[in-house]
Amino acid sequence: MxxxxxxxxxxxxxxxxxxxxxxxxxxxxxxxxxxxxxxxxxxxxxxxxxxxxxxxxxxxxxxxxxxxxxxxxxxxxxxxxxxxxxxxxxxxxxxxxxxxxxxxxxxAEPEPVGGLSELQMANAVAIIEAGKDEGLDQKAWAIALATAMQESKFKNYANVNVAESYNYEYQAEGSDHDSVGLFQQRPSSGWGSVKELMDPKTSASKFYDSLKRVDDWRDMPVTTAAQTVQVSAFPDAYAQWEDLAWDIIASYNAS
Structure with missing residues (x-):
């Protein structure tokens, strides 16, 4: 100067x-x-x-x-x-x-809805944003949100049977086989590595990748599409979370 x-x-x-x-x-x-x-x-x-x-x-x-x-x-x-x-x-x-x-x-952070905590809402937003990155529409987001709500209540699960899962951020602990993360995906079933499945956005992308391989998933009810991907022992359980899924999407869009 x-x-x-x-x-x-x-x-x-x-x-x-x-x-x-x-x-x-x-x-x-x-x-x-x-x-x-x-x-x-x-x-x-x-x-x-x-x-x-x-x-x-x-x-x-x-x-x-x-x-x-x-x-x-x-x-x-x-x-x-x-x-x-x-x-x-x-x-x-x-x-x-x-x-x-x-x-x-x-x-601009979306307001939590349906009694969700800020942490749960943040995980739900990560699922939506993974869907956006995949180029998928709101129907896909709703399917993924209803699935994750049923599987984990939007809490990222470590598993007592998977020691590596504790190396990553988690909000709850489970013990079902080697299921981890928001979608309770199993590394041994080919969903991905423990590190990938313990990351909310990456695990959501894995879900969307599987959803895209389902024929005519866009024409299916939310619960049917979710069950086709997850192959759950409780195939109708996802339906109860569909309204919440759309409320989350509305809050996200409003923000």
Missing amino acids: KYVAVVVAESAGPVVAEAADLGRRLLAKVVDRFGMRVTVMGAATAIFIGSTGSAAMAISGLGTQPAVQPHVDVVAAETALSEESAAAAAESIANDQRAAAAAAQEA
Whole structure:
């Protein structure tokens, strides 16, 4: 950063004094807006901005030049400061935008519905977003949500029979064979690795991949499509969660 200096000699006439006063007011505005540093030195009234380099401009000995127009000198000072001022302004605006974006993201989180906790809702949202990434529509989301609600109540399950499952974030423990995660998928049945199945979004993608291989799944009732994928011992159990699934989707869309 270069110095910008305005220097007015003690012998300066009234016109120059007016220019200096305008210059000081200009610099005061810049300092107030952008937090730059100002130093007033001695009776000659030198105002410096910056920390390194030499003076970029000096007005001195102007007492014998009454034709000087004060506003011309102010414009010159403003021009010299414009590059640094613009950079400071851009940084300030960028910081404000980042803060606003973070606040908007936090405010936009879907509201939990149906008595779900924020943690359960977050897992449900991960299932929806996995479906979006797969290019699937809301019918597929509803099928996956109803399935996960029945299998795990949207809690990521570790399994006491699968030691590796405890290496990852979990909210509940199960003991059914080697079933893990939101969809109670079994690594031994080829659903994926323990690491994959303990990740909510990845396990949902595994479910969607299997769903897409079901002929005419879009024309099936939610519970039938879910059962075709899961092959559960309780084939009708998924139906009870269909309304909740659509409520979750509505909350997600509203956000």
